[in-house]
Amino acid sequence: MPASPSAPLSIRTSDTVVFSGSITDLLDEARANAGVVVEMKGVGKIFAGGKDGLGVEALTDIDLSIRRGEFISLIGPSGCGKSTLLRTVGDLTGVSAGSVTVNGKTAQQARLDRDYGMVFQAPILFDWRTVQRNVELPLEITGMSKADRAAKAKAMLSLVELADFAGHHPWQLSGGMQQRAAIARALALDPSILLMDEPFGALDEMTRERMNLELLRIWDRTETTVIFVTHSIPEAVFLSTRVVVMSPRPGRITKIVPIDLPRRRDIETREMERYFELVTEVREALRAGEGAALGASGDVARRVAAEGLGG
Amino acid sequence: MSRRGVVRGVLMVLGFILLLLLVWEGAKALGGDPWRFQDGSGAEVVYRPPFDWPVTSDRALPHVWTIWNALSSPVQRQQTQTLGEFLFGAALYTGREALLGFLAGAVLGVALAAIFVHSKTAERAFVPYVVASQTIPILALAPLIAFAFGNGVVGIVIVATYLTFFPVTIAALRGLAASDPRAMELMRSCAASKWAIFWKLRFPSSLPYLFSALKIAATASIVGAIVGEGNPGGSQFGLGRSILNFNEQYGSGPEKLWAAILAASLLGVTFFLIVRVVEHVVLRGRPDADMG
Numbered sequence: 001m002p003a004s005p006s007a008p009l010s011i012r013t014s015d016t017v018v019f020s021g022s023i024t025d026l027l028d029e030a031r032a033n034a035g036v037v038v039e040m041k042g043v044g045k046i047f048a049g050g051k052d053g054l055g056v057e058a059l060t061d062i063d064l065s066i067r068r069g070e071f072i073s074l075i076g077p078s079g080c081g082k083s084t085l086l087r088t089v090g091d092l093t094g095v096s097a098g099s100v101t102v103n104g105k106t107a108q109q110a111r112l113d114r115d116y117g118m119v120f121q122a123p124i125l126f127d128w129r130t131v132q133r134n135v136e137l138p139l140e141i142t143g144m145s146k147a148d149r150a151a152k153a154k155a156m157l158s159l160v161e162l163a164d165f166a167g168h169h170p171w172q173l174s175g176g177m178q179q180r181a182a183i184a185r186a187l188a189l190d191p192s193i194l195l196m197d198e199p200f201g202a203l204d205e206m207t208r209e210r211m212n213l214e215l216l217r218i219w220d221r222t223e224t225t226v227i228f229v230t231h232s233i234p235e236a237v238f239l240s241t242r243v244v245v246m247s248p249r250p251g252r253i254t255k256i257v258p259i260d261l262p263r264r265r266d267i268e269t270r271e272m273e274r275y276f277e278l279v280t281e282v283r284e285a286l287r288a289g290e291g292a293a294l295g296a297s298g299d300v301a302r303r304v305a306a307e308g309l310g311g
Numbered sequence: 312m313s314r315r316g317v318v319r320g321v322l323m324v325l326g327f328i329l330l331l332l333l334v335w336e337g338a339k340a341l342g343g344d345p346w347r348f349q350d351g352s353g354a355e356v357v358y359r360p361p362f363d364w365p366v367t368s369d370r371a372l373p374h375v376w377t378i379w380n381a382l383s384s385p386v387q388r389q390q391t392q393t394l395g396e397f398l399f400g401a402a403l404y405t406g407r408e409a410l411l412g413f414l415a416g417a418v419l420g421v422a423l424a425a426i427f428v429h430s431k432t433a434e435r436a437f438v439p440y441v442v443a444s445q446t447i448p449i450l451a452l453a454p455l456i457a458f459a460f461g462n463g464v465v466g467i468v469i470v471a472t473y474l475t476f477f478p479v480t481i482a483a484l485r486g487l488a489a490s491d492p493r494a495m496e497l498m499r500s501c502a503a504s505k506w507a508i509f510w511k512l513r514f515p516s517s518l519p520y521l522f523s524a525l526k527i528a529a530t531a532s533i534v535g536a537i538v539g540e541g542n543p544g545g546s547q548f549g550l551g552r553s554i555l556n557f558n559e560q561y562g563s564g565p566e567k568l569w570a571a572i573l574a575a576s577l578l579g580v581t582f583f584l585i586v587r588v589v590e591h592v593v594l595r596g597r598p599d600a601d602m603g
Contacts (some may be wrong), residue, residue: 092496111502118500124493127597128515137511138501171598189501 035068037103037193037225038089044097045084045251057250058084062098064244064253068192071219071226073236073243075282077290081251082229083197089227090116090195103192110193114142117186117224121198123178125170125185132157132166135185142189156184159218176207180214187222194219196228200235209270212238216265233286237261237278238270245282247289254289257282332375339374343367346374373566378573381566394567398553398574405536405549406578408464412471413532413582417525419472420479425509427480428487438484445477449535453542467546471535475528482524486517519597522590529582537575550575 043062046055059081066072074082087093088100091107102110110116125134135153144152157163160180170178179199186194200208212235219226230236236243237259245255259278261269269275340346342364348356365371382395423441427434453470460466490513498508540551550571557568 090500092499111500114502116500118497120493120497122493124491124497126494126512126515128518128594130596140511141498141501141503141507169596169598195500 036065037068037070038064038066038227039101040064040085040089040098041101042098043085043088043095043100045081045088045093046096059088059095060250060252062251062253064256066225066227068225069223071228071239071241073228073230073240074246075230075233075236075243076246076251076286077248078231079251080246080248080289082246084251085246086195086197086227086229089193090118092118114138114189115192117189117191117194119179119182119186119194119196119199121201123170123175123182125178125181127169127171129169130166131162131168131170131173131181134170134181135188137185138189152188153184156188157181159187159221160184160214174207175203176211179203179211183215183218187218187224190222192225194224194226196226198229198231201231208232208235209267213266215239233279233282234270237275237282238265243278243282245285245289247286255285257285335372335375338364339367339372341367343372344369370562370565373569378566378569381564381570386567394570398550398570401548401550401553401571402574402578404546405533405540405551405575406582408467408539408549409471409532409536409578409582411464411468412535413475413528415468415472416475416528416532417479420476420524420528421483421521423476423480424483424487427484428513429505434484441477441480444473449474449538450542453538457539457542462546464546467536467539467549470539471532474531474535474538478524478527478531479521482520483517486520487513489520490516518594522586522594525586525590526583529586530579533575533579533582550578 040062043059044057045059046057048055062085064085074085076082084093088095089102089107091100091111100107103113103115105113105115125131126137129137132150132153135156136149139149139152154163154166157166160183162177162180162184165173165177165181170181173181183199186196200211203211215226216239226239228236228239240259243257243259244253245257246252247254257278261272261274261278340358340360342360342362345360346358348358350356360367369377382398383393386392386394386397423437427438449470452473456469456473457466460469487509494512494516495508498512503511536549537551537554540546540549541555546552553571554568554575557564557571561568
């Protein structure tokens with residue numbers, strides 16, 4: 001008998017019911033078991049405004065599935081929607097089309113369940129709090145007891161090697177240290193997903209490379225899933241398990257490059273043959289995307305030339 | 312504030328007082344009534360200023376030492392209490408009313424701002440009334456308030472509150488709305504409630520704005536208390552009543568009114584400094600905590 005996807009279904013081993021529900025439920029569960037953390041299907045985002053008042057298409061037709069423990073970098077030129085994509089996952093902005101599923105829930109539910117840790121380009125630490133109290137902030141919001149908060153914040157600060165600076169105020173720290181504090185804060189709630197929006201973009205090159213190593217170490221120890229927006233090709237290749245290459249007007253995914261470097265990465269990794277090949281591959285993917293975008297706007301130019309701009 | 316900063320501040324205040332005394336007596340040395348002293352042997356020495364200016368006469372502008380001496384003289388004939396003691400008591404009385412008005416005005420101001428920052432509708436509907444409330448002369452309003460709430464402390468505190476809440480509302484509204492939008496997103500990503508966002512982000516980041524307004528409100532609360540005491544239905548005590556009484560007795564003793572004015576301004580400065588110190592304590596640990 002052909003079963004419709006939503007028809008009730010039960011699976012039994014002798015007398016014990018193993019599963020009861022519809023096939024769609026079963027598929028959802030299977031997907032969850034396969035460790036899919038983020039599932040984006042046909043996601044589009046249109047911002048109000050634009051010259052003609054029709055809105056600006058920031059994202060179109062995004063399909064992306066992210067498994068538990070992955071480190072995904074989103075890379076592309078300005079305006080390709082990589083930050084918007086990250087923000088739709090984190091429910092900081094809604095979607096205009098398609099769906100975002102996080103841990104089997106809507107993005108909004110995942111946010112309310114505090115499944116996310118966010119790190120922005122600026123550290124956004126509160127000046128009036130010490131570093132430790134900044135890390136405690138999300139824990140205060142969840143209503144954790146004072147002693148538990150302090151213990152957790154201490155542990156997080158040790159993780160990012162800032163334990164000696166717990167009593168300092170943010171403005172007494174260097175840019176790199178401030179960003180480490182922001183990472184400690186994002187990790188304080190043990191989020192299943194860490195969303196990072198160009199977190200090292202404002203740092204100098206040396207600090208940035210050191211922070212990359214630190215982030216890999218933290219990722220290794222916390223086993224969290226990371227979605228990381230960056231402008232830097234070497235950074236994306238060095239950090240990621242997959243690099244998602246995006247292209248603008250409208251923002252879309254043009255290529256996904258799996259990074260098959262060994263999981264343990266260090267300064268040596270940046271000198272490996274394979275590393276350079278992957279950097280080149282990402283760079284070419286970016287260039288191809290750019291070409292396509294130019295081609296698209298070329299079409300518009302031709303169409304305007306042919307049809308005129310109207311009366 | 313460093314210790315050096317404190318020392319510099321105290322020196323500046325002392326320097327300013329000295330300058331004021333010099334200008335005061337300097338003006339009287341140029342024009343006005345003759346200065347009379349007694350030298351060592353008891354003979355009278357007279358100094359005659361070169362010009363005859365009515366504004367610097369002893370009646371319009373008594374000598375600084377005349378005012379100073381009046382403070383240790385009896386407040387009225389046949390009374391043991393000195394003018395200084397009397398004014399100190401009056402200042403305490405007025406200060407208490409002003410403090411109540413200040414606290415009520417500060418709480419009301421922050422509460423109104425908190426409502427307005429969460430509701431654009433409430434802001435649009437009520438902010439014009441808040442502004443309009445300040446266009447009514449307090450001299451016209453004070454007797455009405457006294458009429459409605461009686462001659463006691465309550466009416467006077469309401470006048471002080473009325474002058475205090477406005478700057479606090481406007482500054483707090485600005486401060487509460489000025490939170491970093493990225494910090495708001497951070498709070499959103501932690502699924503923070505409106506309550507948590509208010510107390511952990513909006514309110515702390517509004518404090519520098521708030522303290523600017525509280526310093527204005529501190530002195531305004533004293534003006535309010537004095538006006539409240541001074542109006543026809545007002546108080547029997549306090550600096551406001553003293554100022555009115557000494558005003559009536561100006562002909563026989565101008566130095567008493569000047570002493571009362573001095574007491575009122577000292578009370579204002581004290582209030583201001585208290586707020587300044589509280590500001591310093593509350594905002595310590597911030598990078599730009601000492602903005603004056």
